[in-house]
């Protein structure tokens with residue numbers, strides 16, 4: 001059982017995660033105004049895997065990832081799509097669930113929707129008005145920023161550099177340009193709204209997260225996460241709302257760096273892979289996950305076809321390792337004689353008789369876990385995994401032992417499916433026939449039908465991967 005440490009954005013200190021209580025983690029999820037892109041998948045992957053790792057080290061973790069399904073951008077996108085905004089948001093929320101499901105990491109423990117948290121949101125706003133931290137103005141409610149002395153402690157900005165990024169029209173309604181909206185009065189053309197003590201309207205973005213975090217995790221919880229682009233104003237405002245209302249809120253903050261594209265270098269067609277579903281179609285879930293953990297979560301991560309091809313090569317290397325050294329349920333399938341003699345066909349080497357020259361598979365596995373316990377350093381952990389593959393390929397360590405240790409390591413970072421590289425890969429006639437039908441549907445540009453068939457294949461346990469060479473089936477992890 002390790003002591004897990006993380007770097008807290010708020011204090012800049014490395015803090016130890018408290019083992020004695022439930023580790024509540026709240027990570028800001030997407031605003032569902034379009035299909036999500038690979039940048040939205042980064043916090044989903046990082047915090048899902050952090051929760052998984054904490055549990056494997058004996059912590060009790062609860063991961064909450066919200067969905068912002070009411071927002072200006074949603075009104076605009078729904079209008080462009082000619083749909084009602086509620087129906088549009090529901091469709092995009094479903095697409096978000098489907099796209100992230102394909103990552104093969106399971107679901108967060110709770111995935112609250114803003115539209116299902118309205119009563120908690122209006123209660124929190126009422127408390128803030130009562131405490132004189134918020135005020136009403138023409139049906140809008142604003143947070144009185146200068147009434148909260150600690151404002152700015154997360155982002156460390158000077159007040160003159162703060163811009164709430166709100167529409168210019170609201171400026172005349174605010175006491176102070178620093179103030180931000182908690183509730184927005186209903187405007188003509190906005191087809192989703194609720195009644196409130198202040199008239200019809202809908203919540204501002206920041207207050208949703210304060211309310212959803214408290215509803216799921218209570219007023220004080222271990223870790224608040226999200227992309228580094230949310231530090232200001234979103235997270236600064238969450239702190240202000242919750243703490244001004246007398247709730248202690250998050251004890252530590254973790255921010256992941258942005259996924260960065262070089263738009264000029266990527267051709268228009270390549271630009272599509274920025275969408276998560278397209279990247280999954282083209283490269284497969286393992287390569288997408290391997291790519292997203294290839295850099296330290298706090299650093300920016302460059303994205304493009306080249307980085308994805310590197311991730312594909314990495315997962316192929318791991319898959320090939322398990323083709324040579326099969327495991328079932330983490331146990332090596334190689335015979336005891338191979339355990340002693342290796343698979344070289346020659347007698348046992350010096351190291352395999354016990355006089356190992358380098359680190360053993362077990363010590364690599366421990367180093368892998370140590371790296372994750374040290375501010376969730378996934379690139380350092382994965383470097384250990386590839387060192388171990390190299391050790392085994394050079395026969396410095398016995399293949400079966402390496403395979404067992406590597407299987408445990410990969411499972412921790414959501415790549416466990418690589419240990420079963422060809423599970424049921426052949427002989428499934430039904431799946432093959434469905435795949436052919438899907439190709440026909442695509443050729444006929446009947447994409448609805450093609451998607452239906454893909455969903456059916458997923459139910460049967462197959463993932464469809466499209467590439468330049470055509471589509472193929474891969475067993476789902």
Ligand SMILES: [Zn+2]
Pocket residue numbers: 027028029209234
């Ligand atoms: Zn949020």
